Amino acid sequence: MDVFHIYSLASAGYLAIQAVPLLFVPKIIVSILTSEPRRITGAETYLARSHALLLLAFAILNLLLSGIIPLANSWDDSAGDGLAKNPYSFPTLVVTTTYHALTAFYIYTQLTPGWSFALGAGLMFSSLLFCVGMWVIVFGSEKGRLSKTTGADKRTAGFPFANSESAKEIKKELKEKEKEREKSARESSKSSSSDKEKDKDKDRSKRRSVARALSSRA
Structure with missing residues (x-):
């Protein structure tokens, strides 16, 4: 299981956790969120449960479209894994990453009056899922462009820190x-050529010495 599937499961689980209390105990959730004790209206209960069903549908669609729940004859199994398998x-x-980003930003704007556990937990989980989603978009959405000569990923670089594994290095x-x-x-060729010249000089000196000996005898 790659990072994309882990992110999809975490997103679906986070949405389901938000949907369950809104679906089964909407009056308690609304009463907790109200500043003054009052009677919960039917419209508030309806909106809470509708929001819960929407979150559950969003979670199920996330699992279906991400390929975690396989669909029969939906795509070719030989296409690859992860993002390359499912269009x-x-x-x-x-x-989903945009949803988590907007949710985290909205919760952050609601923290100005005061800090609460529910808003803090929502901000933390939404921000974490947004960061993971951005990481998958940037680094996990395509295969690395490997160089044929060096075998290194062309997207790596040595700036601003030294990276011995970068393509340029x-x-x-x-x-x-x-x-x-x-x-x-070159040095070996020079040494071999110098050795050949030395051998030639030796042969020449031998020939000269032989010629001198013959001339002296004559």
């Missing part, structure tokens, strides 16, 4: 290694 996964990811290392190989090859 509806990425739009679902964007929608690996290219520099490969270039330096190639330069060292060329230098060693």
